[in-house]
Amino acid sequence: MTTLQVMFILLGSITLAGGLYTVTARNLFHGALGLIVALAGVAALYALLEASFLAAAQVAIYIGAIAIMIIFAVMLTRGVMGAYPVKDLWSLAVSSIGTVLLLAVLLVTLFRFNWPQTTPAAVPADSIAQLGKALVDPNLYVLPFEVASVLLVAALIGSAYIARDKK
Amino acid sequence: MVPLTWYLVVAAVLFCIGVFGALARRNAVAVLMSIELMLNAVNINLVAFWRYLEPDKIVGQAFAAFVFIVAAAGTAVGLALIISVYRSRDTVDMENVDLMKW
Amino acid sequence: MNVVNDPFTWAGNVIAQWLGGFLPPVGVDVTMMVLRAGVLGVFALVMFMVMTWIERKGVARIQDRIGPNRAGPFGLLQPIADGVKALTKEDITPDHVDRVVFNAAPILSSVAAMIVFAAIPFGPGLIGADMNIGIFYILAVGGLGIIAILMAGWSSNNKYALLGAFRVVAQLVSYEIPHVLSIVAVVMLAGSMSMITIVEKQPVWFLFVLPVSALIVLFSGMAEIGRSPFDLLDAESEIIAGHHIEYSGMKFALFFLGEYVHAFAVSCIVAALFLGGWRGPNIFGLTVPYLWFFIKAILVFNVMVWARGTLPRLRIDHLMAFNWKFLVPLSLVNLIVVAVADRLAQAGGLAAGTWPWALVMLVFNLAMLVVALALVGWAGQRARRAAEPREMPEVETHDEAHDAEHAPIAAGAH
Amino acid sequence: MLHDFAFVGVFFLVAIALAGGPLILAWLIRPAKPNPIKSSTYECGVETFGDAWVQFKVQYYVYGLVFVVFDIETIFLFPWAVAYSQLPLFAVLEMVLFILILTGALVYAWRKGDLEWV
Numbered sequence: 134m135t136t137l138q139v140m141f142i143l144l145g146s147i148t149l150a151g152g153l154y155t156v157t158a159r160n161l162f163h164g165a166l167g168l169i170v171a172l173a174g175v176a177a178l179y180a181l182l183e184a185s186f187l188a189a190a191q192v193a194i195y196i197g198a199i200a201i202m203i204i205f206a207v208m209l210t211r212g213v214m215g216a217y218p219v220k221d222l223w224s225l226a227v228s229s230i231g232t233v234l235l236l237a238v239l240l241v242t243l244f245r246f247n248w249p250q251t252t253p254a255a256v257p258a259d260s261i262a263q264l265g266k267a268l269v270d271p272n273l274y275v276l277p278f279e280v281a282s283v284l285l286v287a288a289l290i291g292s293a294y295i296a297r298d299k300k
Numbered sequence: 301m302v303p304l305t306w307y308l309v310v311a312a313v314l315f316c317i318g319v320f321g322a323l324a325r326r327n328a329v330a331v332l333m334s335i336e337l338m339l340n341a342v343n344i345n346l347v348a349f350w351r352y353l354e355p356d357k358i359v360g361q362a363f364a365a366f367v368f369i370v371a372a373a374g375t376a377v378g379l380a381l382i383i384s385v386y387r388s389r390d391t392v393d394m395e396n397v398d399l400m401k402w
Numbered sequence: 403m404n405v406v407n408d409p410f411t412w413a414g415n416v417i418a419q420w421l422g423g424f425l426p427p428v429g430v431d432v433t434m435m436v437l438r439a440g441v442l443g444v445f446a447l448v449m450f451m452v453m454t455w456i457e458r459k460g461v462a463r464i465q466d467r468i469g470p471n472r473a474g475p476f477g478l479l480q481p482i483a484d485g486v487k488a489l490t491k492e493d494i495t496p497d498h499v500d501r502v503v504f505n506a507a508p509i510l511s512s513v514a515a516m517i518v519f520a521a522i523p524f525g526p527g528l529i530g531a532d533m534n535i536g537i538f539y540i541l542a543v544g545g546l547g548i549i550a551i552l553m554a555g556w557s558s559n560n561k562y563a564l565l566g567a568f569r570v571v572a573q574l575v576s577y578e579i580p581h582v583l584s585i586v587a588v589v590m591l592a593g594s595m596s597m598i599t600i601v602e603k604q605p606v607w608f609l610f611v612l613p614v615s616a617l618i619v620l621f622s623g624m625a626e627i628g629r630s631p632f633d634l635l636d637a638e639s640e641i642i643a644g645h646h647i648e649y650s651g652m653k654f655a656l657f658f659l660g661e662y663v664h665a666f667a668v669s670c671i672v673a674a675l676f677l678g679g680w681r682g683p684n685i686f687g688l689t690v691p692y693l694w695f696f697i698k699a700i701l702v703f704n705v706m707v708w709a710r711g712t713l714p715r716l717r718i719d720h721l722m723a724f725n726w727k728f729l730v731p732l733s734l735v736n737l738i739v740v741a742v743a744d745r746l747a748q749a750g751g752l753a754a755g756t757w758p759w760a761l762v763m764l765v766f767n768l769a770m771l772v773v774a775l776a777l778v779g780w781a782g783q784r785a786r787r788a789a790e791p792r793e794m795p796e797v798e799t800h801d802e803a804h805d806a807e808h809a810p811i812a813a814g815a816h
Numbered sequence: 817m818l819h820d821f822a823f824v825g826v827f828f829l830v831a832i833a834l835a836g837g838p839l840i841l842a843w844l845i846r847p848a849k850p851n852p853i854k855s856s857t858y859e860c861g862v863e864t865f866g867d868a869w870v871q872f873k874v875q876y877y878v879y880g881l882v883f884v885v886f887d888i889e890t891i892f893l894f895p896w897a898v899a900y901s902q903l904p905l906f907a908v909l910e911m912v913l914f915i916l917i918l919t920g921a922l923v924y925a926w927r928k929g930d931l932e933w934v
Contacts, residue, residue, distance in 0.1 A: 156321030171337060186535055192542035197542060201552065244305070249304075260361070273358075283917060285885045286920050292379070488842070509839065513835050583893070593901045722933045726922075737893075741911075
């Protein structure tokens, strides 16, 4: 077992533990903190995959913006020190069985597929510049990229309209 | 080097945790958090494929970046809806929000 | 000579060689990492003490006082006395707090400020980790402090703490936008996010190339660390210290530490991005890069102290308007103007990084600044003219005068 | 690259130790004499009334929204800025278009009064 593998197991278990805590915590604020741990774990996994830009973007976007919005919503919807029950036992059982089945299907498919075993090539040194070029390259992503900005504007207008005080 | 399958397993488990949360929780905000977990699991896959299969092309990273946008837009609208429902109906319990059911 | 020019690398090599005598290469690597991290962290803590001393002396001089002068020469030992006091003070944890989150919040607050130093370039090669995302890492990690504030506000179970946390977070996230947008302009001209490369690309300081960006980064940086005149964080007179209302003793000191370490980090960032980092003339044939960097960072911090000692606290609506209606549009325009001006100058045959090129950029920047200020002046005049005939209600004008009178006193009360 | 991130991880742990150490030290040597008055919620000496939950303005959330939109914008601006000097002119103009579209969001929020602190 190499150092990298040990690191991976450590970070992977932190991520999964955070995720598990997110969905099981009775206290919603604690759940949101669990989510932050899971998101940080995912960022660390990106770093392990040498996707340095995405790792920092994960911290900046998910933890720095989305998690804060979620915590705002938790507080705005009377989340202060409140306990929130899960559904009744029947639907709890159904959803856990469904989840376990889904996981089994995913894992079986995953291990039956013949993934390439070779050591991957090194990441090019200018991968960030490449990403920047690809985003404005007419042959690659310029259209989705501009559409994304329209989507963001639409999301802002829509949600600001929904959330605003209507007098 | 960490085998590719390890990443895929972690992503699969994280995705299933998210699915469980989305199904089992009653609180709308908690459901939204579970959806974030699912999106992150997808992103781990995208980045892992980029790293192991085609590190010299930028596809995986670009897609992951677009997932960021969609996740942010979705969260913004979702939370706005939740806040709006909370203000008009005083609850964030998914069971009680059935205006559009029938 | 090398010992003086770069004592840290030299010492590192000596220690690594000594360790290599009885440790395997991996062990040496890990030990050196821990050592470097330890040195950086302790440096941040020491700088916290130095910063508090400089700030108290500086503000005292501005207010025609002497400042700390009892503990040691020039009161230099005052920070240590404060540390001992914080250590031995009773630490009250109120009954209804959420203990785990309550205790984790101050730790996260100071950790978020400290790990920024991993990517600060103190000299060529003298950096914790020269990542290819350097500046973006700093921005991303700096945002973790916001989570700490939310944790503190929520776990205190106190309405003032929660209210204060909300206000602060609204302020911090708002000011993050112009901060980041202005730094994008720097990355554009440097062609890299690595802090080392950014400094190396500054034969002409970016202060002269991007003065508008520099000003915005300084202002929004001051707002992000919640310093006066943006110190609504601990507006004692309004929301009784906001999110750290329930904290006492060492935990309060940790929040304080986070604030000052973050302040020094922002000074370092401004020095590295706009003041040419470690670049400076040789002294007696020695390059002493770390010394130049240190002097520049301290100078930037002194500007912050100066602002704190001089300006009254902003009202929160003014604060938000200043950000969203002035800084954000200005930084967006700045980005476009810089991109266009750089292209124009390069098309005219001026190579990037030379003085003629910098002069063209400077002219464009100053023109933009003049237009922006003229617009603000015009909008202000229009607002005043619109307000005059209506005869503002008596109460409100009185309140404003009242605020303005007391703000400087409150700001200097530390 | 991985080495750099390993250093960041180590530094994170060291920073936690440096922040937590004094806390533990203080816990060992400080006095602890709590009493009901001391450990009650602090409200300027007035008796606490109600719980900590008070009605918060949605205003905070709208600020958060505008922030998220612009924060996302920056993650796309950074790779573009890194590649800036290698890009043709039309690529620069595409990014200007991107910025202008998102400025539309700011203009909307401004016109609708979402940026006013009320």
